[in-house]
Amino acid sequence: MALKAAMAVTGVILVLYLIAHMYGNLKVFLGQEAFDGYAEELRDLGYPLLPHEGFLWIARVVLLSAVLIHIYCAVVLTRRDNRARGGASRYQVTKRVQRTYASYTMRWGGLLIALFVIFHILHLTVNVIAPGGASDSPYVRLVNGFQPEYWYVTLFYVAAVIAVGFHLRHGIWSGAATLGFNRADRQGKINAVALAVALVVTVGFLLPPLAVTFGLVSNV
Known part of the structure; x- marks a missing residue:
């Protein structure tokens, strides 16, 4: 139960981060000045109580810890589930379908997301991978990186974001059950919330x- 609770709590942290990150990304529609200005504001958030980029480093540590705990819990729980089933085929078809859905959205989708996060950081954060040309401007890096000639970058991004959407949809539902909110009379509402959050985040990032x-x- 402790592992499931930890997975649910870290999931909440990651969902909140995704929503905040999506909000920042959408500022690209306001132009370079607004987008780059927002990026610079994040570096100075909390100043002078925090040093330059202090807030970002705190956020990075919290996010990295949440990701590692989330992955660890997922791996341990998956292994326990596999041992408990013992590979038997006595489960009903509907349960096998549900497990397959969970497997692809939470495990394989999670792997795709992890690979994308590494690429995303190297591309748009630390400016190591620079399709279209490196730049000190976050706005220019984003625009350069998704030009039509780099369609494969866009395709990878789209696939990863869709995986995030499926991950969110299933994760919010599972997290609500773990935290005790998924009672019979609330299942419809929780399902609607999970679907809505997944759709908003997916569309917002795309x-x-x-x-x-x-x-x-x-x-x-």
Whole structure:
């Protein structure tokens, strides 16, 4: 139970981060000044109580801890579940389908998300991978990286974000059950909330790169 609770709590932290990150990404539609200004504000958030980029480093430590705890709990719980089943085929077809859905959205989808996060950090955060050219401007890095000639970057981004959406949909439902909110009389509402959050986050993250790829946002 402790592992499931830890997984649910860290999941909440990650969902809140995704929503905040999505909000920042959408500022790309306000232009370079607004987008770069927002990025700079994050570096100075909490100053002078915190040093320059102090808030970002605290957030990074919290997020990294949440991710590692989340993955650890997922791996341990998966192994326990597999041992408990013992590979038997006595489960009903519907249960096998549910396990398959959970497997692809939470395990394989999680692996795709992890690979994407590494690429995303190298691309848009530390500026090591720079399709379209490196830049000190977060706005320019984003616009350069999703130009039509780099369609494979956009495709990878779209696939990862869709995986995030499935992960959120199933994760919110499972987390609500773990935290005791998923009672019979609330299942419809929780399902609607999980679906709504997943759709909002998915669409919100897809809008900026697709807008760049299709010429709706540019450096001009």
